[in-house]
Amino acid sequence: MENLVILKKEDLNDFVMQIARTKKVVAPVRKGVKSFAFEEVTSGARIDLDYTSTILPPKKYFLPQKETIIEYDKRKKEWTPTLYSEEIVLFGVHTCDLFGIQCLDIIFSENPKDFNYILRKNRILIIGLECSNYCDENASCALMDNQNPNGGYDLFFTEIDDRFIIHVNTYHGEKLINKTGLCTKADKRDVSELRLLKERKRNVFKNEVDIPYAELKPLFVNAMKSKVWDEIGEKCVSCGNCTNVCPTCYCFDIIDDINLDLNTGTRTRVWDSCQNGSFAEVAGGENFREDRGERQRHRLNRKFNYPVSKFRRYFCTGCGRCTRACVAGIDLKETINALIEEKKGNENG
């Protein structure tokens, strides 16, 4: 209970303004008619806490779409590694996205460590936000068991009536709370209401696909030759939306650029996508995944199969972004259901 504090909703604006005075605050804001995005805010006015998931996940702050990693000068034969980081308070992160950030942490902390990522990550303070209901029908957070937080935050906000009940999880989080001076200690009533909300959530969030969590990996392992991939391959246009919006896709390309003086230049890291036709193309023109269906199969195996062997966790957060972002209507839950149906068919026939 001592880790719980209360912020009145009417004080949220002051809370954000106070932090924004010294730090960059990013939070979900409305973008267009029915979309949202994490953007810099200076007050609570633009923040939309009823947001469905944002177009891009918060990974854009941890792994920028385009990042300069080296500056060079050919004449002087000098190569200077560069590092970009800034102090950010990331506000209003859903539990699925917290899980996504934890996945990225695992990837970039592996040897050889990615210091650009780690140093940037160390300067980002994460404030989570409890979901009391589904974003929309595309989410499968209960299937992936991400409807509740599993750490990965400094502070965690739960909205109840006229207040936020805040779980203070780290020293940095506590410092931030103390600095604003707007929060009060939670009492027994707050704790019991929090418990009630968690119980209510148990009836709201139910596994969206008819398969137990542990059965997901074997389903994909045994579906390497499935016809489902051909069907998806027919639909896919390889735009790469599904990987760009995925909170756990981290593949990147390295590009060397030269300035107009034709002597100095930069090396940049940019997001890449396994859905691009040339992604698995090697010297000589050989392409290991020429077919769109193979590329989609690979994408989902990188969520439900390979990382389980390597890190003992699924890399799907259940956020539903890949389904939402697919212009051609490839739907994750439909795909898993099709694999289940095919498996049943094979077992019976």
Place this chain on the structure above:
Amino acid sequence: MKAKVAFFDFACCEGCQLQIANIGEALLDVLDKIDVVEFREVMSEKSGGDYDVAVIEGSITTKHAIERIKEIRSIAKVLITIGACASIGGVNGMKNNFELPEIKKYVYGEDEKYFDSVPTMAVDQVVKVDYYVHGCPMYVPEFVTVLKHALMGLPYKAPEKSVCTECKLNENECLFDRGLTCMGPVTRAGCNSWCVNNGNICYGCRGMLDDPAKTGQIEILKKHDIPLEWVTNKFNMYNKAKDVKENENE
């Protein structure tokens, strides 16, 4: 020694050359690297055929233009097309929606016999092109990139992915979700989704992807309940010239 660069225009609005004149600060860096020997829009001097790099704006629409572009090609060590008209045919290609005698009569009336006209072609339908800068108007950062590649003698190819890829990275709300028809999924990237960033749809001015995944594109139309004609009409606005077969106008 600086490369001697000459700019030439064919059937076009000269808007792409205007883009170059308007580059701003980077223009000084560009001029530091090249010697502009002919550029009708911004200077009166002529090269007299003494140039290394030819930058071409506009599409090929007359027999005279065919001869002229062949002559330019025979002199130029490197040939760069700028803008949709030169690179893919562009809006001039709309002419190809009609029979030539019919459309000539519509435009010129009784005097049509005095005018030389052939179905619209992109420059590469007549001569070899070394570098393309796409877009209507051309995308300036891509021009600078192409210029650097040309100066270093390296090949450059526009990214073989759709505009959607860049659009999503810019976090634009998908226009299909707003009930609009957008050419993004079939159009070659490289413009950083310039139009959508500024509240417009994609018109396909950079040309169609080499492999646009036809069955998938039909899925997109089905999902959003869009008739195929709407898309082909929009697409023909910039991409009709490519229907002209090689040597058809010879």
